[in-house]
Amino acid sequence: MKKLALFIAALLFSTFFYDQSIGLNLFLFSILTVAILFINNQTHFKNRKTQIYSAAYLITGLTIFFHSSTLSVIANLVAFFTLIGHLSETKSSIYINWLNGLYTTIAGLFHRNFAITESKHIEKENVQKPPIDYLHWAKITIIPAVILITFIALYKEGNPVFSNIIEQIDFGFINFQWILMAGLGYYLFHNIYAPIEVEPATEIDLKTENSLQKTNAFSIPKLKQENQLGVILISLLNALIVLYLITDVAFLTSDLDLRASVFSAQVHSGINALIGSIVIAIMILLYVFRGNLNFYEQNITLKRLAYTWIILNILLVISIAFKNSQYIYYFGLTYKRIGVLVYLILATIGLVSTLLKISSLKNNWYLFRVNTQAAFIILVASSTVNWDYHITNYNFNYAQSMDFNYLYNLSNNNTILLNEQLASKTLDYNSEQKIKDKYNKYVYQLRTNNWQELQYDNFKLNYK
Known part of the structure; x- marks a missing residue:
């Protein structure tokens, strides 16, 4: 049943894509992929997360039918790797799903057939399979074929009627490129029908929790010094960003005609710098709250200052969004201006997740998991828009x-x-x-x- 399904899928793959451009075929391929994965992984498809990833993958395929774009093709490819990697280990993080999905797609067949594990050694000891006689198979295929071709050549010389019949046989209907494409499809589906894990990356991910743990290096004198440094640094940064926001409000409420004339230069030079400042702000907070300082009892002031700085950075995001919207109003929409808005959404998610990390004593892996998941959702959602x-x-x-x-x-x-x-x-x-x-x-x-x-x-x- 499995081999028949893979064979049919390979023929359909070549039918969909051989000498064709992207269109309806990619959506049909998405449906076919989900069907093949379902046949061999039915228990996993009872998982709600698997159903969501399957739906996301199918949506990106349907999106390409409605408006084929580079973004929608990328989203479909990422959703493909996400679904396959998720089926290899449903509890792993999304970035591990991407790794497992990519590895399975490229090398799944070789991994299953040639990877030597301890369990395989045990099975070989218990069950001895008869060796395959490759020489025998070569004899019964190659030798008859060579002899048959030789006699055909001899008979053609001896009988003009027989020669004419042989010459009328035309194998031009066989498209070897189409067959090669089908072979590629068979290899692809044979790789992904049973997704595999990349070790030890998957194992490390499963063992890594989101919560911070107090380490043996906990030292109150050192933490007191770190706390003082953090309070001074973040207090100064709070004062600086307040001053900047005041001047920014003054600029935004200035004469409209003047603002229209300088928006182009101001936005191009200013937004990139502000984007960089938000990234650095998150990195500073991650460094300050990287370890035992989170468990220091007298860090309340530092945490409040950090929360204040995060909120002020969110106000900075709103300021950038307003400038970008005004820029769009005056000069129109472009992909770069849309990209700024997408970045601001991601930056806001990053700031909020950083606040939750500090308040809930989470580690940096928590941030990475939350934000990669958010990036995937935004990629899929944005790909549905023409x-x-x-x-x-x-x-x-x-x-x-x-x-x-x-x-x-x-x-x-x-x-x-x-x-x-x-x-x-x-x-x-x-x-x-x-x-x-x-x-x-x-x-x-x-x-x-x-x-x-x-x-x-x-x-x-x-x-x-």
Whole structure:
């Protein structure tokens, strides 16, 4: 049953992807992958987390059908490794899932067949399997084939009718590249049907808890000194960030026309520096609260100062978000400006998780686990959005100024929307010609798509 399922999956894999571009086929492959994994790991699929990861993987595959983009393909690939790695050990962290998933995909077959473990030695001692006679198999396949070909060649010379029949046999219908693709599919599915763990990484992860533990180096005099240093340092940083926020409010409430003229330079130079300051802030807090200082009874003032600094940094995030939103209002949406907003969401999660780490006596592994999980969720969620469409729609309808060439150079996900803008008669002749040229090429591409390459725009086009 297993081998039959893998063989069918390999044929479907080649059917989906041989000489085809990405479209419906990747979603069908996602369904096929989940089916193969379910056949051999049914008990794991009763786990709620497994069901969530499976749903996330299928959603990313469906997303590619609606709007194929680099982000959605990356999200689908990451979700693929996450699901496979999770099935290897359902209790491991998500970054270990990625490691196990990648290793299983590349080397699962070799690991299962050639990895020597103590248990295998015991099994070999108890059950002696008869050795495979490779020489015998070679004899019964190669020798008859060579002799048969030899006699065919001889008979062709002796009988013109027989020679004509042999020459009429055409093996051109056999596509060896298609077969090779099917072989690759069989290798892939044979790797992943029974996911494996990477040791000792998985074992170390399972043994590593999230909570901090007091060490034998606990020393009140040393901790008192560290506490004093932390209080002074974070007090000064609190005062500095308060001063910065006051000046920032003054800048944001200044004359709008002046702000519009300087936003570009100010935002580009300022946001990167502020992003760096938030990262450094988190690193400082992780260093200060790295160990026994968390258990020092007189660290209440230090903790309060740390909480205050985290809250002030969140206010700094809000300030950056406001500047970025104003920048978007004046100059339109771009991927870089969206990327700033995504970073600010991640930074806020990092700050909040740092606060929870300090208040709940968690270690740095807790932070790493929480934030990698958050990053995965944001990646999957963001991949479901057709950003090219929304960037184009916003810039045409709401932005104070618009870079048409930027919109034109985006992927085909905004082509139909660009074509609809021709009716507005607000574009110059050159811009209109560019849109028509892009639209005609895209329509031709859609109409020549095979069923494996179908996209949602194929169906939109048919209804127009």
